[in-house]
Amino acid sequence: MADKGYQPEMFGEGIWLRPLEPRDALAIAQSTEIVEDSAQPVPNVPTSETAYRNWVAAQDESSLVWVVCRTDEQEAIGTASIRNIEMGTRTAETGMGLFYPEDRGKGIGQEVKALVLDFAFEVMGLHCVRCTIDARNTRSRRSVEKSGYVLAGSYTADIPVGLGEYADTLVYQLLASDWRAAKLG
């Protein structure tokens, strides 16, 4: 696995984030729906534990991926990521997903996003992040808007969803300055 440099564990009220490891492959592969706040959380999404192990091992230095765990537990209940990191422009793409429907709507997503954004802006020094969402996913839209992301536009027919059918992708962004202002306000 590539050297990720400084990628710490991060702790919230009811959850904590730890860097993705090969042992998480099974949990991810078994999750029924890894897509929540990202239209395409990983390129060429693997479909088996072996494929996920290979995917974990192949993560490069432009990606930081964490698994989400409940406090005092090790089992992954979701993932969070900062991808396509461009330090020249100080931009990146964020994404997150919770594996199980019963974990949604409980504020876990907001907590995860707050930790990831705090790391992105205050530790990494990024200027701006974006995230992409399947336009049909109203839950995710509400969730990222609640975290302060602003709609920047949409891509037509961006996500293959069936034979010859495609869904649009919404693109949201969040500037560090807006994030800090919202925290203070």
Place this chain on the structure above:
Amino acid sequence: MNSFSVESITVPYRLRAIRELDLEGLPQLFPESTVHGRELADRRAWLRDVESIAWGKNPRLRLVLEETSTGRALAGFTFDRKSEAVAILRYGFRPTTAMTQIAGFVLAKEFAFTTLRLIALRTDMVQGQDPLANIHEQIGYRQAVRLREWWRDAEDNALDLITYEAVNPDWEAKHGR
């Protein structure tokens, strides 16, 4: 009705594959590529590499805008296939006129929709590239996404990155816009 011969119709530009003759102008035609070196031999090796991938398997397709009367390459267009339906267009022009640029962009769009049968063709530009933005709007592109302060210029000023998108009319007729 006046008669005419097909041969008498002159088409000033066309898109075609890269040729050895284009290697000299390669950095202008495909400025996004950092692999082709200064030496002609390096460029030839690069061309051999990128063109050895079978048609249909290569996610990055490069075409040249040719002036048909001279065979000279005026522009290079790169289609990066994101999926079966979408490609990202990048380009490089030799010093030329706005009309030639428009012709090139029109041909690239037609190629995307008729030959590649794409649903959407996208291209990025940085805030302030007004002439280019106007050309794209004139030929049917629309602003799809505007990421504020996403790009840095040489003085480290933060500029917006704007994605323009052209959508296949057949898709629009079926799905609306």
